[in-house]
Amino acid sequence: MTRKGCPDEYPVNLVVNGYEIAVFQLTNHDLEDWAYGYLFSEGLIESADEVRSVSFDEGSGSLHVSLDNGFDPEQMFSKKKHYTAGCGRGVTFFSMTDVKNFKKVSSRETYTLSYILKKRSEFAQNSPFYLETGGMHGACIIHEDGSIEVREDIGRHNAVDKIIGYAIRNRLKAERLVLLTTGRISYEMLSKAARFGFAVIGSRTAATKQAVQLAKFLNIEVAGYLRGKMATVYTSAGRIIPDLEPGYPGNRFERGEAEPVLN
Template sequence: MTAPLLVQPDPSDPRLTRRVTGLDHTGQAVETSVTVEAPLTLYLNGQEIVTMMTIGDRPADLAIGYLLNQGMLAPGDTVTAVDYDEDLAVVVVRTAQKTDFEQKLRKRTQTSGCAQGTAFGDLMEGFADVRLAPDAVLRTSWLYGMLRAINTLPTLYLEAGAIHGCALCRQDAPLVYMEDVGRHNAVDKIAGWMFTTKTSPEDKIFYTTGRLTSEMVIKAVRMRIPILISRSGFTAWAVDLAREANLTLVGRCKGKRFVALAGESRIVFDTDPDAVPPEDARHWRRNSRDAEAAS
């Protein structure tokens, strides 16, 4: 039996989904769950930074991770407090040192992230200086085991759909699973959790349901995680950046199939794909519970 994750979704949380009535394709009345999204405004030391659309869980992790991945916080900075006001939909991150966020705010780059992800400052700042763990390994037995474990998690995706998921794993074991309406938010939540818990990245594997874009690669490299895996496909710039950073990039990862386009030397093929059981497609059918109830 898979050990409980350190952090995982709570699909039963009434704040995260809402029941809505409508009609199905036959004209019959149907009730279904939909994901709740709402604005969250982030402040850094009294300066308003950005308003994000999010499902509203783990605001502290999201805020810290966002600031880290935008380069507004450095890994060595000291966060003295994170204050969240649910009624005002505001989260304030306070640090011991002044930051250069005013300069960062002058340069904005629209990214390909869902829910209108925006990156401030120079996206490539410090990218070439990062050295990912050269001795990190991805065994295919870990990959298939990790996918099976993630595939059986209770998730908001199964409950309501319209959401992305990301997992932080060690070998074949997921440690943390985060979800949000934009994959960049789910990534940032994990980055914030790693910062707060002082979790080392060198032996970790990052999994996402979203596309492998330049933004995803840059964030993985910023987080110093050497292996990035997705169910989805790649963009050309993401592949180029992953090769430049020696990031192991694995996409189109479904069932027993995958494609690696960067960092292939880290992969150890220790499992016969023919021995891997087929993936349960029902897990990835949006609103699967409603679909089964209607059938």
């Protein structure tokens, strides 16, 4: 039997402008991306330009962030906390009502299902920490040119924050990107993606009923169970072309022309 290594997990104390926000359980990689992504996802910044500096003190396990935007900790902590579900449980300060006020997505970009499945397979093959341990979550951005960028963490929320942070730091345009994740798409995961403006979100597992309702309201396409030649498209925004359905014109899998897609 092949023995895999154990996933890394560290307590990281997030300190913003000298104020301790909370201690998070994180995988100790791409912490700067995570800081940008988490602060954006929770509404503490609107762009990378508001971040003056990010530094990690490995000795104390503190991640220090300096903001230029008049950060008010009292206003933040006065908001009601919503505890997230599942592994790597965290806290979000956005309620369902808050998320419904996010800007609706208007992207007209479309993708064939076979393309998304192929990219999910590529994502799986380019997740080194998962391949090493078998116990990590990942999040992936598909760029307009088809290239991908992957971030991993012990928690699915953290992985998504990391990839959003990468996108923010690189000034990427959300409407031209696809977000893939290994974790369940719950309402708080959907809210992170919606705040950044992703038009298409996919996962190898399920989406919750609340997430799907929210996605429909915000005009976001959501696909789950991206495995092999199969998927469940929960929404009807028209951005995922069902080219694998039996009888669909030009179905490459029926003609045996498509590359095999790995789980």
